[in-house]
Amino acid sequence: MAKRPTTTAPFRCTECGWTTAKWVGRCGECQQWGTVVEAAEQTGIVRTLAPATPSAERAAQPITRVSASDAPRRTTGIGEFDRVLGGGLVPGAAILLSGEPGVGKSTLLLDVAAHSAASGHRVLYASAEESVAQVRLRASRTGALHDELYLASETDLATILGNVDEVQPSLLIVDSVQTVSSAMHEGAAGHPSQVREVASTLIRVAKDRGLPVIIVGHVTKDGSIAGPRILEHLVDVVCHFEGDRQSSLRFVRALKNRFGPTDEVGCFDMTGDGIQEVADPSALFLGHGDPVAGTCVTIAMEGRRALPVEVQALTIKTSAPNPRRIVNGVEASRVAMVLAVLERRAGVVVSDHDVYVSTVGGVRLVEPAADLAIAVAVANAVSETALAKGTAAIGELSLAGEVRPVMQAAQRRAEAERLGYRTVVDAGSKNLRGALGDLSLHAVRPGRRRESSSRPDDEPGF
Incomplete structure (x- = not known):
C-alpha cells in the first residue's frame, strides 16, 4: 500500500x-x-514575465485582414461524418471522439483513415490498444487496406511523435488518449495528469503543423468522457458515437464544434463487413405494409435531420388493480402523462388496460413532439381502429388537453411530404395551409370530456 x-x-x-x-x-x-x-507551496515571491517582441508572423493584426482561405476544409470521404464535422476536416483541428466500449469507434475511424488514404492523403493510425496485426485483420474484413495508411502500435507519446516526423501524415488518429503515456509527467497511463499532458502535446503538434488530429476518448459508466474536464475544453470538436447493442444503427453527434454547428447527426449502419453510412435512414424506423390498429407515425428531429418514426401501442383489458405500463424507446413518465391526459381530457379509458408502447427500429424518442403520436396510437389501440394510410401526427400535449405546436414544424412537414404523407395532424398548422403544395394540414382541438367511452359524431377527437 x-x-x-x-x-x-x-x-x-x-x-x-x-x-x-x-x-x-x-x-x-x-x-x-x-x-x-x-x-506547490506558496513562496511569497512575485515574479513578473518580461514581454517578448512578437515576430512578423505572430504579430497581432485586424481580424478583417485575416484570410479565411488559410483553413480550407478537406473531406474525409464519408458524407455522414463530414456532416457532423461541419463539412470536413480543418487543418490543425483537434477532434475528440468518445463512445461506449464496443460501439464501433475504432471501426469508424479505420474507415475514415482508409477513405482519406484513398483520396491521396497519407494517414497515420496510432493504436495503443491493439497490435498492428489486429488492426490489419479488421482492415481486411472491412476493406480498409491502402498503401497510404500507416499503422503503429505504441503507448509512448514520444514514439508516436517520432512516427509523425518519419511518416509526415496529413491526418493523425490516436486510439486512445487514455492508453498513451508521456515520460515528461509522472503517473500511469489514464491518470488525469497523463491524459492532460498527452492531449496538450497532441493539440500543440496539430496547431504547429496544421495537422488534423482525431483522438479517441473513453467514457465512464454514466456515459461522460473519462479524464479531466479540461480535455473537452482543449479540443476543437467533441463528437459522441452512440448506439444500441441490440440494433445496428449508430449515431455520431457533435457536442462541441468550433468550426460548424452542434446540432448535426450522422447515421451509420454497423454490419459484419464494417460500418456503412446511411444517408436516408427513414425506412429504418417505419413499419411495412398497411396501417394497423395502434400505430401512428411522427416526425422526430435528430439534430437538423427530420426522421419519421412509427410509434406502436398495444392495449389489453385487465382486472389487475395495477395495470402494466411497459415502454420501449420512449420515456415511461411521458407515456404515463399522455395516458392521464387521454382519460381525463379525451375520455379514452385506459385505467383498466395493460398498455405497451414501443418504437420501430430501436430509435429513442425523448422530445415532446411525439406526445400526439403516442396518444393517437393508444386511442386507436383501445378502439381497434387504424389510421388512414399516409397520416402522421406531430404535437406536444399539455396537462390541460391542449395540442401545442413544436419547434421546426415546417421542416417536419417538408420531410413528411417528401416521404409521401399527405395528412399531417398537428397544432397551429392553419397558418401554413397551402404553403407545401398538396400536403393536407389539420389543426387539432382538444376533445371535450366524456363520461363514457362512446363518442358522439359531432365531438372532436382522434
Missing part, C-alpha cells in the same frame, strides 16, 4: 481545482478518485 503524503502543503484536485489542507483519496467537490495531488 502506497504511503500517503505527510507534508502540510495544501493539496489540489487536478480535475476541478478544489483544495484541502490534507490528502484525501476522493475530491470533495467533483467526487473523482485519485485526482487530489500535492500543490
Whole structure:
C-alpha cells in the first residue's frame, strides 16, 4: 500500500481545482478518485514575465485582414461524418471522439483513415490498444487496406511523435488518449495528469503543423468522457458515437464544434463487413405494409435531420388493480402523462388496460413532439381502429388537453411530404395551409370530456 503524503502543503484536485489542507483519496467537490495531488507551496515571491517582441508572423493584426482561405476544409470521404464535422476536416483541428466500449469507434475511424488514404492523403493510425496485426485483420474484413495508411502500435507519446516526423501524415488518429503515456509527467497511463499532458502535446503538434488530429476518448459508466474536464475544453470538436447493442444503427453527434454547428447527426449502419453510412435512414424506423390498429407515425428531429418514426401501442383489458405500463424507446413518465391526459381530457379509458408502447427500429424518442403520436396510437389501440394510410401526427400535449405546436414544424412537414404523407395532424398548422403544395394540414382541438367511452359524431377527437 502506497504511503500517503505527510507534508502540510495544501493539496489540489487536478480535475476541478478544489483544495484541502490534507490528502484525501476522493475530491470533495467533483467526487473523482485519485485526482487530489500535492500543490506547490506558496513562496511569497512575485515574479513578473518580461514581454517578448512578437515576430512578423505572430504579430497581432485586424481580424478583417485575416484570410479565411488559410483553413480550407478537406473531406474525409464519408458524407455522414463530414456532416457532423461541419463539412470536413480543418487543418490543425483537434477532434475528440468518445463512445461506449464496443460501439464501433475504432471501426469508424479505420474507415475514415482508409477513405482519406484513398483520396491521396497519407494517414497515420496510432493504436495503443491493439497490435498492428489486429488492426490489419479488421482492415481486411472491412476493406480498409491502402498503401497510404500507416499503422503503429505504441503507448509512448514520444514514439508516436517520432512516427509523425518519419511518416509526415496529413491526418493523425490516436486510439486512445487514455492508453498513451508521456515520460515528461509522472503517473500511469489514464491518470488525469497523463491524459492532460498527452492531449496538450497532441493539440500543440496539430496547431504547429496544421495537422488534423482525431483522438479517441473513453467514457465512464454514466456515459461522460473519462479524464479531466479540461480535455473537452482543449479540443476543437467533441463528437459522441452512440448506439444500441441490440440494433445496428449508430449515431455520431457533435457536442462541441468550433468550426460548424452542434446540432448535426450522422447515421451509420454497423454490419459484419464494417460500418456503412446511411444517408436516408427513414425506412429504418417505419413499419411495412398497411396501417394497423395502434400505430401512428411522427416526425422526430435528430439534430437538423427530420426522421419519421412509427410509434406502436398495444392495449389489453385487465382486472389487475395495477395495470402494466411497459415502454420501449420512449420515456415511461411521458407515456404515463399522455395516458392521464387521454382519460381525463379525451375520455379514452385506459385505467383498466395493460398498455405497451414501443418504437420501430430501436430509435429513442425523448422530445415532446411525439406526445400526439403516442396518444393517437393508444386511442386507436383501445378502439381497434387504424389510421388512414399516409397520416402522421406531430404535437406536444399539455396537462390541460391542449395540442401545442413544436419547434421546426415546417421542416417536419417538408420531410413528411417528401416521404409521401399527405395528412399531417398537428397544432397551429392553419397558418401554413397551402404553403407545401398538396400536403393536407389539420389543426387539432382538444376533445371535450366524456363520461363514457362512446363518442358522439359531432365531438372532436382522434
